[in-house]
Each structure stands twice: as structure tokens, then as C-alpha cells.
Amino acid sequence: MSPRVLHLSMLCAALLLSPAFAADPPPPPTTQELLDASQAADWRTPDPANLLYIDLEAGRVVVELAPRFAPEHVANIRTLARQRFWDGQTIYRSHDNFVVQFGANVEDAAAGPPLGDARAHLPAEFERASAGLAFHRLPDPDGWAPEVGLVDGMPAARDPAGGLAWMAHCYGVLGAGRGMAADSSNGTELYVVIGQSPRQLDRNITQVGRVLQGMELLSALPRGSGPLGFYEDKAQATPIRSIRLASEVAQAERTALEVLRTDTPLFDAVVESRRNRRDTWYLHPAGHIDLCNVPVPVRTLPPR
Amino acid sequence: MSPRVLHLSMLCAALLLSPAFAADPPPPPTTQELLDASQAADWRTPDPANLLYIDLEAGRVVVELAPRFAPEHVANIRTLARQRFWDGQTIYRSHDNFVVQFGANVEDAAAGPPLGDARAHLPAEFERASAGLAFHRLPDPDGWAPEVGLVDGMPAARDPAGGLAWMAHCYGVLGAGRGMAADSSNGTELYVVIGQSPRQLDRNITQVGRVLQGMELLSALPRGSGPLGFYEDKAQATPIRSIRLASEVAQAERTALEVLRTDTPLFDAVVESRRNRRDTWYLHPAGHIDLCNVPVPVRTLPPR
Numbered sequence: 001m002s003p004r005v006l007h008l009s010m011l012c013a014a015l016l017l018s019p020a021f022a023a024d025p026p027p028p029p030t031t032q033e034l035l036d037a038s039q040a041a042d043w044r045t046p047d048p049a050n051l052l053y054i055d056l057e058a059g060r061v062v063v064e065l066a067p068r069f070a071p072e073h074v075a076n077i078r079t080l081a082r083q084r085f086w087d088g089q090t091i092y093r094s095h096d097n098f099v100v101q102f103g104a105n106v107e108d109a110a111a112g113p114p115l116g117d118a119r120a121h122l123p124a125e126f127e128r129a130s131a132g133l134a135f136h137r138l139p140d141p142d143g144w145a146p147e148v149g150l151v152d153g154m155p156a157a158r159d160p161a162g163g164l165a166w167m168a169h170c171y172g173v174l175g176a177g178r179g180m181a182a183d184s185s186n187g188t189e190l191y192v193v194i195g196q197s198p199r200q201l202d203r204n205i206t207q208v209g210r211v212l213q214g215m216e217l218l219s220a221l222p223r224g225s226g227p228l229g230f231y232e233d234k235a236q237a238t239p240i241r242s243i244r245l246a247s248e249v250a251q252a253e254r255t256a257l258e259v260l261r262t263d264t265p266l267f268d269a270v271v272e273s274r275r276n277r278r279d280t281w282y283l284h285p286a287g288h289i290d291l292c293n294v295p296v297p298v299r300t301l302p303p304r
Numbered sequence: 305m306s307p308r309v310l311h312l313s314m315l316c317a318a319l320l321l322s323p324a325f326a327a328d329p330p331p332p333p334t335t336q337e338l339l340d341a342s343q344a345a346d347w348r349t350p351d352p353a354n355l356l357y358i359d360l361e362a363g364r365v366v367v368e369l370a371p372r373f374a375p376e377h378v379a380n381i382r383t384l385a386r387q388r389f390w391d392g393q394t395i396y397r398s399h400d401n402f403v404v405q406f407g408a409n410v411e412d413a414a415a416g417p418p419l420g421d422a423r424a425h426l427p428a429e430f431e432r433a434s435a436g437l438a439f440h441r442l443p444d445p446d447g448w449a450p451e452v453g454l455v456d457g458m459p460a461a462r463d464p465a466g467g468l469a470w471m472a473h474c475y476g477v478l479g480a481g482r483g484m485a486a487d488s489s490n491g492t493e494l495y496v497v498i499g500q501s502p503r504q505l506d507r508n509i510t511q512v513g514r515v516l517q518g519m520e521l522l523s524a525l526p527r528g529s530g531p532l533g534f535y536e537d538k539a540q541a542t543p544i545r546s547i548r549l550a551s552e553v554a555q556a557e558r559t560a561l562e563v564l565r566t567d568t569p570l571f572d573a574v575v576e577s578r579r580n581r582r583d584t585w586y587l588h589p590a591g592h593i594d595l596c597n598v599p600v601p602v603r604t605l606p607p608r
Contacts, residue, residue: 094524097519141447143444143446144592171499172401180584182587196475196596197594198597200590200597204587215400215401223523274504280484283430284506284507286504290501293502
């Protein structure tokens with residue numbers, strides 16, 4: 001059901017129920033009203049094998065991995081997390097309006113921890129065939145790609161002519177750092193987007209997931225004063241207590257959360273509520289939304 | 305001169321100078337190469353009466369005001385700065401992926417310092433006539449507005465049919481907070497965009513300037529844990545030592561900087577160097593840039 005159909009049905013309901021046919025239809029619901037009226041089926045529980053917990057002294061960042069876009073990288077990241085590859089490492093780069101970066105240095109692998117069962121070399125996974133992908137297209141045009149939309153909550157783009165799809169660099173996206181060679185990333189070096197969406201990176205680097213919770217623990221880190229936001233003083237780097245898969249963490253220690261499904265009529269209505277803000281504060285609804293402005297709500301559940 | 309003309313002239317030069325007509329043209333210059341080759345006339349020195357210094361314990365944020373878009377608000381902000389209206393106040397809101405906010409609360413003016421010679425009530429300045437505005441249009445389409453471009457370094461949009469122009473909510477833009485009424489802002493309450501460009505605010509609120517330097521002092525502030533990013537613990541708020549106009553500050557204390565002009569062939573070439581990244585790392589040039597991804601370089605000069 002498109003937002004337009006939703007509005008039409010509301011208009012019909014207003015006409016049928018109203019004592020006067022001339023009555024104005026009720027205003028379309030706001031995002032909050034839609035979420036308040038959501039049903040259990042509008043939400044999904046991410047697979048714990050796809051959730052990465054980045055535990056810092058200040059708290060936990062929860063990332064959902066994107067095996068549909070980067071199966072080889074995600075498999076390697078799972079192996080690395082099981083081996084606790086990143087524990088005791090640091091977030092050593094905080095580049096204002098761009099990214100924070102952590103983990104190994106793909107251009108100096110010898111300086112990092114041993115890879116163990118993980119693979120040193122992976123193919124680039126910049127894009128994939130669009131066939132077989134449940135791409136939920138957004139209604140508005142995008143300057144960077146022929147089509148944009150969501151795939152299970154991941155911001156994505158699609159080129160129907162070329163039959164390709166790829167993840168889009170929006171706020172909170174997790175990517176796998178690479179050197180000069182296209183296939184030089186292996187998931188040991190990771191970054192998260194903390195500023196205006198650097199969409200110029202799309203199709204130039206492998207993206208592996210998206211932060212669901214705890215973004216503020218990354219985005220508010222002090223910026224590095226060195227070139228590209230690297231810390232000149234290593235003491236400024238933020239220690240990583242551990243990076244683990246939720247599936248490897250005891251139930252009692254897991255973060256119970258749900259993500260709004262992005263393939264439902266409710267999600268379409270949420271998008272429409274952001275395309276044309278009806279909150280009373282807004283005087284000029286935009287009639288548009290960019291991919292990277294679309295919220296994908298996450299809710300925390302009480303501990304089981 | 306458009307980027308296309310630049311490339312054509314470079315191609316002609318290559319053909320004329322090359323021993324073999326089949327030789328490839330040299331690659332277009334990167335952003336850094338363009339800036340390295342810039343001339344003094346490519347830069348401008350902002351008017352000190354349009355520069356606001358926000359001095360925090362951690363350093364100085366330099367803002368350029370936008371009297372072309374919000375003359376009444378800018379005049380009031382100048383008056384308030386002269387009266388040191390904000391000195392000793394705090395940055396009391398840090399909303400992840402949205403804004404930091406400081407100054408008075410326009411909905412509770414009695415709680416703030418006296419206005420003195422400043423005006424309590426101003427007209428909304430959401431947009432202005434596009435006639436008479438030196439709007440330097442960008443080559444790419446935008447989903448939020450019919451046309452986008454720069455006006456003396458300020459990100460802006462234009463509707464030729466309606467004859468209107470307005471500032472666009474990009475990273476680092478300074479806006480004047482308002483309550484429910486369109487004309488409830490007066491420049492006492494201010495915010496700066498610290499995340500993905502919230503363009504849905506365009507034409508809904510008065511924008512008054514843009515941060516030129518020191519963004520990282522605002523964008524990396526710890527996020528508030530209360531609703532909308534307000535600090536629940538007031539002790540988390542960041543003290544403001546002073547907010548002054550550069551023109552009111554002794555020469556020796558001023559920050560000497562220049563801003564790249566945005567109405568020149570060099571700027572067009574910079575935009576093109578970002579539309580199609582030719583840095584060797586990039587494998588897939590985007591062929592597009594969004595308004596809020598366009599850099600407006602600022603350089604610091606040695607103290608006089």
C-alpha cells in the first residue's frame with residue numbers, strides 16, 4: 001500500500017464518518033503517531049549472527065551486518081569477531097564530517113593481530129546483482145543513482161539498466177577500509193560514517209553493515225588533529241573493550257532490540273510522514289526526502 | 305568558465321602540444337592540485353562585521369553571517385554580540401545527527417539576559433526574492449529544490465518560477481531557533497547543523513550564517529541524553545566564554561582567514577573535481593555532487 005493509497009483511504013473514512021461531507025479530512029499521521037500505532041508484525045528481530053557488539057568504556061554500539069551485500073566480508077568479520085581480533089585495539093581516527101575508523105591497518109597487516117582462521121584476501125564487494133534482492137524503492141529521485149531504497153533496513157541504490165545494486169554511504173553505515181587496490185579490504189579495518197553522507201564512496205569500497213544503536217558513542221568522539229582526522233597523540237584513541245557477535249554473547253548480556261521493517265505499508269507511511277512533515281511546527285512540507293534522511297527506527301525491548 | 309570548458313581547453317592543449325594526436329589528455333586536476341595552483345584573487349577575506357567568534361574553553365568557532373538572506377536577524381545578532389548577550393551562557397543541546405543549540409530560549413525570553421538594544425520581535429526570514437542575488441548555480445539536480453548553488457559561500461536554493469531563494473540546511477549552517485510561530489525567532493537562540501543535512505527545515509526557519517572554522521568543537525560535543533538531545537545533567541552543558549563580532553575584537557586577537565570565492569572558474573573546477581573524483585584511490589567517479597557535499601575551502605593566514 002502506497003502512502004497515497006493510505007491517504008485516500010483516510011479521506012474516504014473521513015467522508016463516510018463525518019456528519020458534514022464538507023469536513024476537512026484529518027491530517028495525515030506524524031511519524032510518532034504511526035510508530036505508536038505499529039503492530040508487532042511491523043518490527044523484526046535481527047539475527048544475532050548478524051549483530052556485532054562494539055563494547056567501549058562508554059557503552060555499546062550495535063551494528064547489523066549486511067551479508068546480502070558483502071557475504072565474503074561478513075563471513076570474515078564473523079570469524080574475526082569469534083577470535084576477538086579487535087579486543088584491546090582502538091578507534092584511532094575521527095575525521096570531522098566524515099568517518100571514525102578502527103581495527104587493523106590493511107596496508108600494514110603485519111602490525112595487527114594474527115588473522116587466525118580469517119582470510120587475508122577477499123574479493124571487492126562494491127556492488128552485486130540486483131536480481132534476487134528485495135529492494136524497497138523510495139518514491140523520490142536521487143542524484144547519485146538511478147534508484148534508491150531500503151533492503152532490510154540497509155540504505156541501498158540500484159541501476160536497473162546495469163542490473164546492479166549496492167549499499168549507499170549514509171550516516172551510520174559501516175564499511176571495510178581498503179588501500180589502493182580494489183580488493184585490499186578484508187574486514188579487519190573498519191569505519192563508520194559520522195557526517196554528511198559521502199555518497200561519492202558508493203561503488204568504491206565495500207560496505208558491510210549499519211549502526212542500529214549507540215551512534216553517539218562514535219559520532220561524538222573528539223576529532224583527530226592529524227591529517228585525515230588521525231590522532232596525533234595516541235593517548236586520544238578510544239580503547240575497544242571487545243567486538244563480538246551477539247550470537248556469541250550470553251543471552252543475559254545481549255541488547256534486546258527490534259528494527260522497523262522497511263518493506264511494509266507502515267514503513268511507506270513513515271517515509272511519507274518525513275517527506276511531508278505534518279508536525280505542527282512545520283509550515284512548509286518539503287514533498288521530498290533523500291535516502292540518507294530516511295529514519296529506520298529501532299526500539300529497545302525490556303530485558304527478557 | 306564551466307568545468308566542461310576547462311576540460312575542453314585542456315584537451316585542446318594536449319592535442320596541440322602532444323607529439324602524437326592519439327595521446328590521452330592529462331587527467332583533470334584533483335581538488336588539492338587546484339587549490340595549490342590558486343591565485344590570491346580566488347580567495348576573499350570576509351568582512352569582520354560579518355564574522356562571529358564563538359569562544360569556548362576548547363577554542364574558537366568562526367561563523368560567517370549571511371545578511372543577504374537574513375538582514376534583520378543578522379542586524380539583531382550584531383547588536384546582541386556587541387552587548388555580549390551570550391557570554392557565560394552554554395551550549396545546552398547536542399542532538400546526534402541533527403544540531404547543537406545554545407543561547408536563550410525563545411519560548412521563555414524572561415529566563416534569558418535582557419535584550420538591551422536588540423529587538424524582541426523580528427519578521428521571519430525563511431526566504432527572499434531571488435532577484436538581485438548573485439546565485440552561482442551548481443550543475444546537478446537536487447531533490448529538495450528546483451535549483452541549488454552558492455551565494456558567497458552560503459549553500460542556497462532557488463525557485464525561478466516563484467522568484468524566491470533561501471539558504472539550505474547543510475552541515476555547519478547556523479540557524480535562529482524559533483517556537484511555534486513563524487516569526488518567533490529573534491537571533492537570541494541559535495543552532496548549528498552537525499549531521500546529515502536536514503533539508504526538511506529549509507523554508508521553515510531563518511538561517512543566519514555558516515561555520516567557517518572550528519566545527520569540530522561543536523560536532524564532537526557529547527550528545528545529550530534527554531529528549532531532542534538536551535542535557536539532562538546541566539553540568540554537561542558547554543560554557544560559552546564569549547560570542548563577539550570580529551570587528552569588535554582587537555586585531556591581534558582576530559583569526560586571519562580567507563574563504564575560497566564560489567563565483568569563479570576555479571570554484572567550478574573544484575566542484576568538478578568533487579563530482580568526479582580523480583584521486584587515484586577512486587575507481588568509480590560519481591558524476592554528481594549534492595549541494596551539501598560541496599566543500600567551500602577556508603585557509604588560515606599567518607598572524608599579521
